[in-house]
Amino acid sequence: MVQGLNGQNRLTAAQAAEANSLLDSAGTLNPDRTVDVLRARVALLSNDRARATRILVGVLAAEPDNLDAWYGLATSATDGPTISRALGHIAQLLHNPRR
Numbered sequence: 001m002v003q004g005l006n007g008q009n010r011l012t013a014a015q016a017a018e019a020n021s022l023l024d025s026a027g028t029l030n031p032d033r034t035v036d037v038l039r040a041r042v043a044l045l046s047n048d049r050a051r052a053t054r055i056l057v058g059v060l061a062a063e064p065d066n067l068d069a070w071y072g073l074a075t076s077a078t079d080g081p082t083i084s085r086a087l088g089h090i091a092q093l094l095h096n097p098r099r
Contacts, residue, residue, distance in 0.1 A: 016046040033059045037068045044076045052076035067093050 011019065019042045036059045043052035053076045059069040067090065074086035
């Protein structure tokens, strides 16, 4: 289970706003996709599964071997085919890591 900043599995609206503000700053300083994966986690912890899924699909379009993004997609998606696809990619990446 994903834990929030308050030790719970959800963020308050204020915590989500603060996290997103910090991620905006981090995204400016560090333009890789890690910030987007973290932004998706904030969305998931804010109970916005659709936003989390959209963010992660975008990350995976740019970085199809991003294990963190596939894991995030597996936990945020609400439909069986997307969850199965994410789990399949996770298994493939774990068994056949690309170097």
